[in-house]
Amino acid sequence: MKIAVIGGGVAGLSTAYYIQKNFSAQVDIYEKSSDIGGLAGVFKLGNTLIEKYYHHVFTHDKYLMELISELELEDSLMWIKTKMGYYCKGKSYPFATPIDIMMFKPLSFMDRIKLGMSSLIISRHKYNDELENITAEQYLIKYAGKEGWDKFWKPMMKIKFGENFNKIPAVWIWERIVQRVRSRTKGAKDEVLGYMQGSFYTLLKRLADEAEKKGGKIHLNSEVQEIIVENGVCRGIRVNNEVKNYDYVVFTPALQHFVDVCKNAPEDYIAPLRVVKYDCSMIVVMVLKEKLSDFYWLNVADDEIPYGGLIEHTNFIPKEVYGGKVIVYFSKYLNVNSEYLKMSDEEVKNNYIKHLRKIYPDFKEDIIEDCLIFKDRYAQPIWPMNYSKIKPKYKTPIKNLYMANTSQIYPNDRGINFSIKLGKEVVESMAGEILNK
Numbered sequence: 024m025k026i027a028v029i030g031g032g033v034a035g036l037s038t039a040y041y042i043q044k045n046f047s048a049q050v051d052i053y054e055k056s057s058d059i060g061g062l063a064g065v066f067k068l069g070n071t072l073i074e075k076y077y078h079h080v081f082t083h084d085k086y087l088m089e090l091i092s093e094l095e096l097e098d099s100l101m102w103i104k105t106k107m108g109y110y111c112k113g114k115s116y117p118f119a120t121p122i123d124i125m126m127f128k129p130l131s132f133m134d135r136i137k138l139g140m141s142s143l144i145i146s147r148h149k150y151n152d153e154l155e156n157i158t159a160e161q162y163l164i165k166y167a168g169k170e171g172w173d174k175f176w177k178p179m180m181k182i183k184f185g186e187n188f189n190k191i192p193a194v195w196i197w198e199r200i201v202q203r204v205r206s207r208t209k210g211a212k213d214e215v216l217g218y219m220q221g222s223f224y225t226l227l228k229r230l231a232d233e234a235e236k237k238g239g240k241i242h243l244n245s246e247v248q249e250i251i252v253e254n255g256v257c258r259g260i261r262v263n264n265e266v267k268n269y270d271y272v273v274f275t276p277a278l279q280h281f282v283d284v285c286k287n288a289p290e291d292y293i294a295p296l297r298v299v300k301y302d303c304s305m306i307v308v309m310v311l312k313e314k315l316s317d318f319y320w321l322n323v324a325d326d327e328i329p330y331g332g333l334i335e336h337t338n339f340i341p342k343e344v345y346g347g348k349v350i351v352y353f354s355k356y357l358n359v360n361s362e363y364l365k366m367s368d369e370e371v372k373n374n375y376i377k378h379l380r381k382i383y384p385d386f387k388e389d390i391i392e393d394c395l396i397f398k399d400r401y402a403q404p405i406w407p408m409n410y411s412k413i414k415p416k417y418k419t420p421i422k423n424l425y426m427a428n429t430s431q432i433y434p435n436d437r438g439i440n441f442s443i444k445l446g447k448e449v450v451e452s453m454a455g456e457i458l459n460k
């Protein structure tokens with residue numbers, strides 16, 4: 024049996040792993056870029072690998088923990104306590120614990136209590152249809168109050184969803200709060216974040232090695248141009264202008280790519296999928312001689328500053344790992360038409376530095392050793408209201424064609440853990456068909 028997996032990101036590599044774990048099959052992975060990893064991909068900084076986009080994981084990431092344990096990579100996983108902050112109105116505030124919330128001066132005392140209580144109240148809610156029918160804005164105003172929304176939640180939603188901050192269904196924020204509150208009450212009072220020795224590439228590379236050990240092949244620089252469908256049955260793919268036949272095909276890149284490459288999919292299946300839009304990510308990585316602060320993660324709630332988060336990676340993982348260099352990510356999600364995507368790298372850099380001086384007035388440009396900019400067109404799905412009614416299933420209406428991508432993790436937040444879940448579940452959904460063949 025031959026199976027093609029399209030996409031060499033976490034979902035594609037996990038899909039290959041679970042296929043080979045459960046069935047005897049020849050698995051070929053097709054990845055359009057020159058390396059595996061997708062959004063969790065890495066670049067080389069000196070002799071060390073580091074993610075293009077800041078990454079950490081949580082203790083409640085159960086699919087990741089399960090996979091790490093199966094691959095006996097537990098010793099590579101580190102758990103680290105970090106400092107979180109919140110910048111607004113010219114000042115940075117620690118923002119990690121209930122005490123930090125109580126000390127958060129931009130809100131009145133009563134609004135601080137309301138904000139603190141809102142997470143607890145929301146975390147006790149059970150899933151219900153209303154969560155799909157109202158926006159996160161309406162939901163958060165109801166529980167955290169107008170001030171709590173304006174001064175805390177609205178900037179946070181803007182950081183994650185850019186201009187779409189007020190269009191996201193409430194179920195997304197509900198699910199996120201439930202996960203975070205549970206992870207704190209289960210474990211210690213302080214939240215710890217996880218990272219892997221050698222970056223998350225350690226996991227990706229192990230998955231790729233496992234696939235090859237079991238006879239699989241990883242084809243890099245191989246963009247799948249078409250999924251071949253004849254009379255409602257998937258026959259294979261066209262890649263590098265060559266047709267390759269497969270018994271099954273699993274598609275893992277973003278939904279928009281599916282619409283592009285699966286031209287013979289039935290229109291009544293494709294039409295609702297076009298509703299899901301994706302925001303782009305533009306992440307600036309500065310390599311510095313000196314640290315900016317003690318915060319690992321500083322949320323930047325200021326509409327004039329063009330980035331929503333400053334992630335000082337070397338306040339998480341010691342700078343010695345990177346030859347003594349300080350690494351700072353500037354996070355930004357953008358609409359595809361954003362002016363920032365039209366700027367040259369130099370313009371972006373200068374603009375970012377100008378605004379960095381608002382947060383750190385003493386910042387001196389001569390501490391910058393390097394500045395890199397990474398962009399991805401399909402970084403963050405923007406789900407419409409009531410999305411669960413149109414969310415695509417793993418099994419598509421085309422026989423022998425399956426889909427497992429970031430559009431299907433809803434209402435969970437996109438992440439490594441849930442891309443592993445996609446891989447595991449798509450293989451479970453294939454099992455009946457494969458075993459009966």
Ligand SMILES: Cc1cc2nc3c(=O)[nH]c(=O)nc-3n(C[C@H](O)[C@H](O)[C@H](O)COP(=O)(O)OP(=O)(O)OC[C@H]3O[C@@H](n4cnc5c(N)ncnc54)[C@H](O)[C@@H]3O)c2cc1C
Binds near residue numbers: 063076248277399440
């Ligand atoms: C800025 C940022 C920060 C993040 N931080 C975290 C974090 O802290 N923790 C966390 O857990 N997650 C984080 N994530 C999310 C995480 O990286 C993703 O959820 C996960 O990597 C998605 O994996 P995937 O395989 O589902 O999709 P992708 O990574 O998008 O993989 C799809 C792959 O398909 C390939 N492809 C596309 N079209 C084709 C084609 N036609 N033919 C062949 N190949 C194709 C792409 O090149 C890509 O490699 C972050 C993401 C971003 C953007």
